[in-house]
Amino acid sequence: MAENKGVxxxxxxxxxxxxxxSLELLGIGRKLADDLEQELATILIGSGVADAAKEVIAFGAxxxxxxxxxxxxxxxxxCYVAVMERVSKELAPNILLMGxxxxxxxxxxxxxFRLETGLSMDxxxxxxxxETKLMVQTRPVYGGNAMAAMVCESSPQMATVRTxxxxxxxxxDSRKGEVIILEAKVDPxxxxxxVIDRVKxxxxxxxxxxxxxxxxxxxxxxxxxxxxxxxxxxxxxxxAVGATRPPCDNNWVPATWQVGLTGKVITPTLYFxxxxxxxxxxxxxxxxxxxxxxINKDPEANIFKVAHYGVVGDYKKVLPTFIDKCKELxxx
Ligand SMILES: Cc1cc2nc3c(=O)[nH]c(=O)nc-3n(C[C@H](O)[C@H](O)[C@H](O)COP(=O)(O)OP(=O)(O)OC[C@H]3O[C@@H](n4cnc5c(N)ncnc54)[C@H](O)[C@@H]3O)c2cc1C
Numbered sequence: 501m502a503e504n505k506g507v508x509x510x511x512x513x514x515x516x517x518x519x520x521x522s523l524e525l526l527g528i529g530r531k532l533a534d535d536l537e538q539e540l541a542t543i544l545i546g547s548g549v550a551d552a553a554k555e556v557i558a559f560g561a562x563x564x565x566x567x568x569x570x571x572x573x574x575x576x577x578x579c580y581v582a583v584m585e586r587v588s589k590e591l592a593p594n595i596l597l598m599g600x601x602x603x604x605x606x607x608x609x610x611x612x613f614r615l616e617t618g619l620s621m622d623x624x625x626x627x628x629x630x631e632t633k634l635m636v637q638t639r640p641v642y643g644g645n646a647m648a649a650m651v652c653e654s655s656p657q658m659a660t661v662r663t664x665x666x667x668x669x670x671x672x673d674s675r676k677g678e679v680i681i682l683e684a685k686v687d688p689x690x691x692x693x694x695v696i697d698r699v700k701x702x703x704x705x706x707x708x709x710x711x712x713x714x715x716x717x718x719x720x721x722x723x724x725x726x727x728x729x730x731x732x733x734x735x736x737x738x739x740a741v742g743a744t745r746p747p748c749d750n751n752w753v754p755a756t757w758q759v760g761l762t763g764k765v766i767t768p769t770l771y772f773x774x775x776x777x778x779x780x781x782x783x784x785x786x787x788x789x790x791x792x793x794x795i796n797k798d799p800e801a802n803i804f805k806v807a808h809y810g811v812v813g814d815y816k817k818v819l820p821t822f823i824d825k826c827k828e829l830x831x832x
Contacts, residue, residue: 504655507533508593509774510554510584511549512603518552520710521599523559523668528626529597529626530560530669535628538594539563539636543577543587547573550681557677558667562694565591569684574695574819579686585614587682588656594725595635596628596656599654600765601711604660607708610640614774624788635659640787645780662820663709664767665788701756706740708757713739714768716759718776718816719746727753729819730774742766742786744776760785775815778803795819 508646511522526542533540541563553564571579582585584607588596589703596611598604598624612619624647625638634651635658641648652658708714715734717727727741734741742759743752759766761784771789776782778794778801786792787806794807795815804810810819 504592504594505599506539506541506589506591506593507595507694508588508656509540509544509597510599510604510607511544511552512599513546513549513552514603516548517674518555519599519601520668521601521661521663522556522688524664524666525597525599526556526560527668528661528666529595532595532626532628533562535785536594536633541565541591541593543567543584545572545583547571553677553679554673557675557679558671558673560675562578562677564679566679567682567684569686571588571686571688571691572684575607576693576695578690578692579608579684580607581614582690583684583686584611586685589733593656594775596658598658598660600660600662608658608660615656615658617654617656617658619660619696620650620652621660622662623659626661626666635784640784642780645783662765662767662788668811677748705735706738708740708742708759708764709766711740711766711769712768713737713773714742714759714766714786714789715772716742716744716776716782717753717774718744718782720775721747721752721822722775724752727822729815730772733772733819733823736823736830737770739768739770740750744779744782754758773803773807774819776803778800778806795822 507529509525512519529540539562542561543565545567547570550566598608620637623637623639627636635657638649652768715730717730743757747753748755748758765785767788769790771792773794792807794803794810795818799812
């Protein structure tokens with residue numbers, strides 16, 4: 501059997517546009533492909549997706565495989581797994597990357613099983629071992645308290661990548677690439693479920709997962725009204741508000757605001773942890789933040805162990821002063 505070659509990413513679309521994870525996958529895929537001196541290809545799978553070919557080339561792809569079919573309009577396990585299995589076997593990549601998104605979480609394990617290979621999910625770092633030329637796949641374990649670095653000796657080496665843990669390369673519209681159209685060859689009779697409705701999460705302002713600044717509150721906030729100054733700070737800095745599990749369980753804030761192991765994973769540039777202890781389950785969702793600022797009245801709180809800056813004090817006193825100072829600075 502011929503040796504598996506090249507790096508292949510699976511691009512995703514969000515409301516008809518390339519999702520940011522697709523560009524992040526191309527960014528890390530480009531680096532891995534260059535280190536291996538192999539080619540970087542991406543699959544555009546969906547309906548009406550061919551127009552994105554130029555964009556993915558500008559973001560680093562050497563080859564684009566377009567699989568465009570109305571039956572692939574919405575992600576659906578049965579047909580996506582069947583198409584991806586056939587195409588992955590045909591293309592025989594050395595490395596196959598997907599996003600740690602709702603599609604990737606469902607598709608990647610099913611596909612890995614069918615391709616009889618291993619899979620590392622939720623990777624935050626990928627690199628090539630210079631000696632073995634295998635992909636080193638690093639992911640958080642034990643609720644984010646430790647990192648595990650793994651390699652897989654079977655092909656393709658498969659990983660899903662945590663959103664925002666990798667960066668896209670700079671867009672270059674003069675890059676050249678090859679576009680190859682593949683037939684979906686979907687047999688409609690294999691489709692056992694279909695999307696009948698979509699309920700869009702109501703978001704006022706910036707989406708938590710996309711926010712560059714996140715102001716998170718914990719049990720110590722004490723009530724729904726207690727979140728008002730957090731909202732004010734988030735608005736001031738163009739960010740979003742998040743929470744630990746207790747405020748969500750107590751209905752002070754919507755459940756969709758929960759950050760952590762069983763909530764959302766965020767990697768903002770600036771994260772505020774206010775009146776929260778910094779439990780491992782919460783940190784599993786925010787430890788990738790670039791700068792962590794903590795406000796807690798307990799100097800021994802665990803959050804101070806990971807915080808870059810910290811204030812020991814009652815948030816009710818600290819936050820209004822902090823907000824006033826921000827306003828003053830922003831006013832110039
Ligand atoms: C399987 C499992 C999954 C879980 N998933 C998640 C998850 O996804 N996300 C998550 O967050 N949790 C999760 N949890 C819950 C988690 O274990 C913790 O219980 C939770 O994160 C604690 O929230 P907290 O830090 O807000 O509350 P606490 O641990 O009670 O901390 C409150 C903090 O507020 C401080 N404080 C109190 N009043 C003030 C004040 N006025 N000013 C300043 N500081 C003050 C206190 O000193 C204390 O440090 C999970 C648990 C399990 C078992």
